[in-house]
Amino acid sequence: MTQNPTRPIDPLLSPPTPPTTLQFVDISYRIKLTGSSADAGGKIKRMLGAAPPPIKEKTILDGITGTAEAGELLAVLGPSGSGKSTLLKILAGRMAGSHGGTLLANGRSAGHSLSRRVGYVPQDDVLYPHLTVRETLTYCAMLRLRRTAAAAGSWRERAAAQVEAVVAELGLAACAETVVGGVFVRGVSGGERKRVAIGHEMLVNPSVVVVDEPTSGLDATAAGRMVATLAGMARRGGRAVVASVHQPASRVYGMFDAVLLLAEGKCLYSGRGRDAVDYFAGVGFAPGPYVNPADFMLDLANGVTQIDIQDDETKASVKQSLISFYNSILAPRAKSSVNASIAATLASSVDRRCPTSGDRGDVIRSGAKEFTRVSWLCQFSTLLHRSLKERRHETFDSLRVIQVVAAAFLAGSMWYRSSIRDVDDRLGLLFFISIFWGVFASFGAVFTFPQERLIFLKERASGMYSLSSYFMARTVGELPMELVLPAVFVAVLYWMVGLRPETRAFTATMAVILGYVPVAQGLGLAVGAAIIDAKKASTVVTVTMLAFLLTGGFYVEKVPSCMAWVKYISFTFYCYRLLIGAQYREGEMMAYLGKTMEVVEQVSVLMSVVALAVMFVGYRVIAYAALKRIKV
Known part of the structure; x- marks a missing residue:
C-alpha cells in the first residue's frame, strides 16, 4: 500500500511537523490502594473510630x-x-494523574504542546457504528x-482530499462506503475498523503515533x-510509531525496528528487534x-x-528465581544500555545544531493551536450534522417504532370511543399518556452520555x-x-379514543405532549x-419516575404532607x-371532575407551563455541568 501521489497530505490544512524522536527516561506510575479499608470489615472499623x-x-x-x-516502529511486548x-497512555499524554520520569522530544523536554501532535x-x-468509513x-x-x-474558499474540498489521501494510504478504498459497525451493527472487518481509528489520527499528520493493541482479535494474516x-506509516512519513503488540508471529516480529519488553x-x-535474541543469549x-x-x-x-521441569514446586521456584533475576540483573542492564544510547543521541543532536527547546516548542505549539482552532459555529454545524446522521438509526429503529405504535393501538383499543362523562376512564387515559411518555423518554435519554462516554x-x-x-x-x-x-x-390515539374533537383541544394536547x-x-x-454508569x-x-408517578395526582389525590412537595x-x-x-x-370541570378539582385548582395552566419550561432548561444545565466536571 502506497500513498496516493495525486492526493498528498495538504500542508495548509495539516502543517508538517519536524521528525520527532521520542525518548522516555525512568517512567514510573503507581496507584494507591486502600487495603482492608475497601472491604466491609474495614468500613465497620472506621465507623467504630478505629x-x-x-x-x-x-x-x-x-x-x-x-x-x-x-521513521521507525517500536513494538512494546509483554504479558x-x-x-x-x-x-x-503516558507517552501519548492521555494518562490522568501524575507519573514520574521525563519525556523528551528530539532531546528537549516535551510538554503538553506535544500531546496535541x-x-x-x-x-x-471508539467509533460511531452507523457512519460509513468515509463519513x-x-x-x-x-x-x-x-x-x-488561504484555504477558506475551498476548505471543504481540501478536507475531502485529505480524507481521500488517508483512505488511500491505509488501504480503505474498498470499504469506504461501508458502515463502520459495532457490537450490534454489522460493518467492516476488525482490521479495517482499526485502520479507520488510525485514520482519525493520520488526518492531522502527527509526528508520533501511539497505537494500543492494533492486532488484538485479528487473524495472523x-x-x-x-x-x-504501521511500519509503512513510520517510514514514509518519518513518524515515530509506538505499538503494543500481543503475541506477534515471527514474520510480524521481523517488521519491528525496535522492541521494548x-x-x-x-x-x-x-x-x-534483531539484536534481542543475541542479547538474551549473552546473559544465559x-x-x-526454530523458536x-x-x-x-x-x-x-x-x-x-x-x-523441561516436571515437578510443580520446582517450576514455581525456578519462575520466582527468574523474576528475581530479571528485576536485579536484566532490568538495570536494559536501563543502563538505553541511558547510554539516549546520551549519545543528545550529544549528536547538539552537534547537528538541533533547534533549541524554545524553537522546537514554538513550532509544535503553534501548529497545535492552529489545527485545533476550528470556530465554534463550524464545530456546532459539523457535530449537528453528524448527530442527525447517527441518531436517526437509533431514533427510528424498527423495534422502537413498533413499540410506540403498538402502545398507541393497545391504549386506543382499551379506551375506544370513551365518553367525556366517563370521568374515571378518561382521567386514567390522560394519566397513562403522562406516564408512558415520561418513562419512555427519560429511559431512552439516560443511556445517551454513558454510551458515548468513550x-x-x-x-x-x-x-x-x-x-x-x-x-x-x-x-x-x-x-x-x-x-x-x-x-x-x-395522532393515532386521540381519534381512536374519541377525545374532544375540536381543533383547539387536539392542538393543545399535541403541544402538551411535544413540550413534555x-x-x-x-x-x-x-x-x-x-452518574455515567x-x-x-x-x-x-x-x-x-416512581416518586413522580405516585405524587402525580391520579393514584393518590390527598398526598401526605411529608411527600406533598414532590409533586x-x-x-x-x-x-x-x-x-x-x-x-x-x-364549566365541565366543576360538573364532571369532583374531587379531581383539588388537583386542578392547586396549579394554574400558566404555572404548569412555566414549571415545565424551567425544568426543560434546568435539567440540561445540570447535564452540562455534570459533563464539564469529567476530567479529560
Whole structure:
C-alpha cells in the first residue's frame, strides 16, 4: 500500500511537523490502594473510630526507559498486566494523574504542546457504528483540520482530499462506503475498523503515533497487514510509531525496528528487534532452534524457560528465581544500555545544531493551536450534522417504532370511543399518556452520555471540539427526531379514543405532549451525565419516575404532607394538569371532575407551563455541568 501521489497530505490544512524522536527516561506510575479499608470489615472499623489502615501503593511501571526513533516502529511486548497500555497512555499524554520520569522530544523536554501532535489510538475502537468509513473520516477532518484564510474558499474540498489521501494510504478504498459497525451493527472487518481509528489520527499528520493493541482479535494474516501498515506509516512519513503488540508471529516480529519488553512493570529489554535474541543469549537465556523470538521473549517475561521441569514446586521456584533475576540483573542492564544510547543521541543532536527547546516548542505549539482552532459555529454545524446522521438509526429503529405504535393501538383499543362523562376512564387515559411518555423518554435519554462516554472523552482529549458545541449540537439535533414518534402516538390515539374533537383541544394536547417529552428527556440526560454508569443511572431514573408517578395526582389525590412537595418537582404532575385542561372546559370541570378539582385548582395552566419550561432548561444545565466536571 502506497500513498496516493495525486492526493498528498495538504500542508495548509495539516502543517508538517519536524521528525520527532521520542525518548522516555525512568517512567514510573503507581496507584494507591486502600487495603482492608475497601472491604466491609474495614468500613465497620472506621465507623467504630478505629485508626484507618495505612495507604498502600501498587507499582504499575518502575523506571521504564526507551527511545522511539523517528521513521521507525517500536513494538512494546509483554504479558497481560505488565503495564503496556499504561506506558502508551503516558507517552501519548492521555494518562490522568501524575507519573514520574521525563519525556523528551528530539532531546528537549516535551510538554503538553506535544500531546496535541501525538496521534493516540486506544485498544477499543471508539467509533460511531452507523457512519460509513468515509463519513467517519470526513467529520473528523472537518473538526480537526485547521481552517486558514488561504484555504477558506475551498476548505471543504481540501478536507475531502485529505480524507481521500488517508483512505488511500491505509488501504480503505474498498470499504469506504461501508458502515463502520459495532457490537450490534454489522460493518467492516476488525482490521479495517482499526485502520479507520488510525485514520482519525493520520488526518492531522502527527509526528508520533501511539497505537494500543492494533492486532488484538485479528487473524495472523490481518495482523501482518496491520503491522505492515504501521511500519509503512513510520517510514514514509518519518513518524515515530509506538505499538503494543500481543503475541506477534515471527514474520510480524521481523517488521519491528525496535522492541521494548516489559514484565511486572519493569523493562527487560530495550533495543533493536534483531539484536534481542543475541542479547538474551549473552546473559544465559538462549532459545531453542526454530523458536519465534517473540514467543521466547514473552516466555521469559512470564518466568518460563525452555528447561523441561516436571515437578510443580520446582517450576514455581525456578519462575520466582527468574523474576528475581530479571528485576536485579536484566532490568538495570536494559536501563543502563538505553541511558547510554539516549546520551549519545543528545550529544549528536547538539552537534547537528538541533533547534533549541524554545524553537522546537514554538513550532509544535503553534501548529497545535492552529489545527485545533476550528470556530465554534463550524464545530456546532459539523457535530449537528453528524448527530442527525447517527441518531436517526437509533431514533427510528424498527423495534422502537413498533413499540410506540403498538402502545398507541393497545391504549386506543382499551379506551375506544370513551365518553367525556366517563370521568374515571378518561382521567386514567390522560394519566397513562403522562406516564408512558415520561418513562419512555427519560429511559431512552439516560443511556445517551454513558454510551458515548468513550467517544466523547477520546475526541475531547484530541481537542476536536469544545464541550459547549458538543452539548448544543446534541440537544438541538435530538429534539426534532425525538418529537416524531410522540406526534404519531397522539395522532393515532386521540381519534381512536374519541377525545374532544375540536381543533383547539387536539392542538393543545399535541403541544402538551411535544413540550413534555423534551422535559422528560432532560431528566434522563442529567442523571446519565451525572452518574455515567448506565446501570446505576437507570436505577436512579426508575426511583425518580416512581416518586413522580405516585405524587402525580391520579393514584393518590390527598398526598401526605411529608411527600406533598414532590409533586411540585414532578413533570408528570404538570403534564397531567395540562392534559386535563385541554380536555375539560371550566364549566365541565366543576360538573364532571369532583374531587379531581383539588388537583386542578392547586396549579394554574400558566404555572404548569412555566414549571415545565424551567425544568426543560434546568435539567440540561445540570447535564452540562455534570459533563464539564469529567476530567479529560
